[in-house]
Amino acid sequence: MEIRPVGADELPQFVRADHAGFGFVSTDDNVTDAQQFLELDRTLAVFDGDEIVGTAAAFSFEVTLPGLATLPAAGVTWVSVLPTHRRRGVLRSLMVRQLDDVAARGEPLAILTASEGGIYERFGYGPATFNYDIELDRSRVEFRDVLPDDGRVRMVDAEAARKLLPPVFDQVWRARPGDHRRNDGFWDYWFQDKQQWREGMSARFYAVHESAAGEVDGFVAYRRKTGWDTHGNPDGAAKVDDLFATTWTAYAALWRHVLGLDLVRTVTACDRPADDPLRWMVTDPRSVRVVACNDDLWVRVLDVPRALSARSYETPGRLVLRVEDALRPQTAGCYVLDGGVCSPTNDAPDLVLDVAVLGSVYLGGARVADVAAAGRIEERTPGAVATADAMFRSHPLPASQTGF
Numbered sequence: 172m173e174i175r176p177v178g179a180d181e182l183p184q185f186v187r188a189d190h191a192g193f194g195f196v197s198t199d200d201n202v203t204d205a206q207q208f209l210e211l212d213r214t215l216a217v218f219d220g221d222e223i224v225g226t227a228a229a230f231s232f233e234v235t236l237p238g239l240a241t242l243p244a245a246g247v248t249w250v251s252v253l254p255t256h257r258r259r260g261v262l263r264s265l266m267v268r269q270l271d272d273v274a275a276r277g278e279p280l281a282i283l284t285a286s287e288g289g290i291y292e293r294f295g296y297g298p299a300t301f302n303y304d305i306e307l308d309r310s311r312v313e314f315r316d317v318l319p320d321d322g323r324v325r326m327v328d329a330e331a332a333r334k335l336l337p338p339v340f341d342q343v344w345r346a347r348p349g350d351h352r353r354n355d356g357f358w359d360y361w362f363q364d365k366q367q368w369r370e371g372m373s374a375r376f377y378a379v380h381e382s383a384a385g386e387v388d389g390f391v392a393y394r395r396k397t398g399w400d401t402h403g404n405p406d407g408a409a410k411v412d413d414l415f416a417t418t419w420t421a422y423a424a425l426w427r428h429v430l431g432l433d434l435v436r437t438v439t440a441c442d443r444p445a446d447d448p449l450r451w452m453v454t455d456p457r458s459v460r461v462v463a464c465n466d467d468l469w470v471r472v473l474d475v476p477r478a479l480s481a482r483s484y485e486t487p488g489r490l491v492l493r494v495e496d497a498l499r500p501q502t503a504g505c506y507v508l509d510g511g512v513c514s515p516t517n518d519a520p521d522l523v524l525d526v527a528v529l530g531s532v533y534l535g536g537a538r539v540a541d542v543a544a545a546g547r548i549e550e551r552t553p554g555a556v557a558t559a560d561a562m563f564r565s566h567p568l569p570a571s572q573t574g575f
Contacts, residue, residue: 172261173218174268176211181223185216188223192251193286208356209249215269217252217261225252225261227269230575232351234280235344237535237565238483245273246351246575247283266294270473270499279474279481282351284467284574291469295498297531298466300349300569301445307438311458312430318420318452321383324428332377333362336390336413339379343415347444348482349468349534349569357573372396372410378428380421389416391425397434405433411440415572423452442467444570445536468571470530473499475506478533479513484562485535487511490555493520494529502526508562521555524548535565 177185183202190197209228217225230246247269252261273281285291288298327335337358344350353361364375372394380389391414400406409432416422426449429438442465443449450456472478475494489509496503503526507516528547531537539560542548550556 172224172264174215174264175218176214177216177223179206179211181216182206182209182211184223185214185226188216188253189226189249189251192226192253204360208360213245213272214249215265215272217256217265219256224256225265226250227265229269229273229281232282232575234282234351235346235348236482237348237485237569239345239348240481240483241345242280242478242481243276243278244280244282244351245269245276245278247281248575250283250286262290263294267498270294270471274473274499279472279477281471281473282571283469283471284571285469288466291471292527293498294471295496295502295526295530296469296471297527297529298468298537299470299531299534300466300468300536300571302442302465302467302570303445303447303461304441304463304465305439305443305447305449306460306462307430307458308460309430309432309435309438311455313454313458314423314427314430314452315454318423320420320424322381322388322421322424324378324380324424327377327379329362329364329375329377332379332390332392333358335379335387336377336392339387339390339417340415342417344572346417347567347570347572348565349536349571351571351573353573369394372408375412378425380416380424382418382421388418389421389425390414391429393429395432395435406436407432407434408437408439409435411438413572414440419448422448426452442570442572442574444568444572446568468534468536468569470533472526472529472533473502475502475504475529476513476515479506479508480511482533484511485564485566486561488558488562490559490562491516491518491521492529493523494526495523496526499526519551521552522548522550522559532559532563534569535563536569539563 187197213229215227216223228249232244232246233241234244392412394410397407450459543556
C-alpha cells in the first residue's frame with residue numbers, strides 16, 4: 172500500500188476516512204474546517220488502490236519545557252484506520268513513516284493525545300502529563316480572602332474576546348511546561364463556537380480580568396444552562412471551557428466570577444492542571460471535587476541529546492542513561508547527562524529505560540521514582556533513581572492546555 176501526503180483535491184476523502192475510523196459521518200463543514208487548520212504537507216494517507224484506508228497528520232508546534240525553554244515538536248493528530256483494514260499493519264506503517272518524517276524535519280519530539288491508552292507505547296510514546304476534571308457545588312464554595320484585588324472583571328462579547336484572549340494565552344503557554352502555542356487558525360476555529368460543541372448548553376460567555384492599570388491579565392470562557400428543580404429552586408449549571416491568567420490574583424478573581432453566577436448550582440471544568448491551586452483558595456478543599464484524572468499529553472523522544480539538553484533540571488547531577496528503542500534503533504544508546512548537557516557516551520549506564528519511559532518522565536509529569544517502583548526503570552548504580560527523581564522534577568507541573 173502506498174503512503175504519502177494528500178493533495179487539496181484528496182482532502183475530502185482524507186476527512187471521510189479519518190471520521191469513519193472514529194465512528195463519525197463527515198460533512199462538508201468538516202472538510203472546510205480541515206482546509207483551515209491542517210498542514211497538507213504533514214498529512215499522511217495509506218492508499219489501497221484509490222481508496223484511503225489510513226490517515227495521520229501533524230501540526231508544527233513549539234512546546235514549553237521545564238525551565239521554560241521551548242523545542243519544536245510534531246503534534247500528531249488525525250490517526251485513524253478504516254475498520255476494513257485493521258490488523259494489517261496499516262497503523263504501524265503510518266507511525267514508522269511519520270516518525271521518520273518528523274526526524275527528517277529536525278524535530279526532536281513528537282507529541283499526541285491518545286484516543287485509547289493501549290495504542291501508542293509500542294511506537295515509543297509515553298504518557299507525560301495528567302489533568303483533572305473537577306466539579307463544584309456552588310453552595311459549598313467559600314473563598315479565602317488572601318489575594319486582594321485592585322483590578323476588575325468585566326464581560327466582553329465574542330468580537331472583543333477574539334482580540335483580547337490570544338495575547339493572554341501567549342504568555343500563559345510559555346509559563347507552563349508541556350503547553351504549546353495556539354495559532355490564528357486555532358483561534359478562528361475555536362471562536363466559531365459551533366452548536367455541536369455545546370452539549371445542550373449556551374453559546375460561550377466571555378469575561379476578562381483587568382489589572383488596576385487596565386491591562387488584561389486573564390480570561391474565562393464558559394457556558395451556562397439555566398433550570399429549576401421540582402421545588403422551584405435554581406438548578407442551573409456552568410461549564411468552564413477555558414480559564415487562564417498571568418497572575419494568581421486574576422486567576423482567583425475569574426473563579427470568583429464563575430462561582431458567583433446567579434441561578435447556578437453546579438460548576439464543572441475539564442482538563443485542569445494537576446497542581447491547580449483552586450482547592451487552596453477556598454475554605455473547604457472538598458468543595459473542589461475531582462471527578463476524573465486523565466493522562467493527556469504523550470511524548471516521544473527522537474533526539475535524546477537535544478531533548479535532554481534543552482530542558483533545565485531541579486537539582487544538579489550526573490547520570491548515564493541507556494535508552495532502548497526497538498522501533499527506532501537510531502534513537503537507542505547510552506547518553507551522559509551532566510551539568511544539563513546530554514551527549515552520547517561509552518560509559519556504563521546508571522539507569523536503563525525504554526524510550527517510552529523517557530517520554531513519560533521527560534517533562535516531569537511522571538516521577539522517576541514512581542515509574543522505577545513499577546519495574547519500568549532498571550537501576551544499575553545504587554542511588555541513581557533518587558538522583559534522577561530529584562533532577563527531573565518540574566515546577567509547575569507540566570500540562571497541555573490545548574487539545575489537538
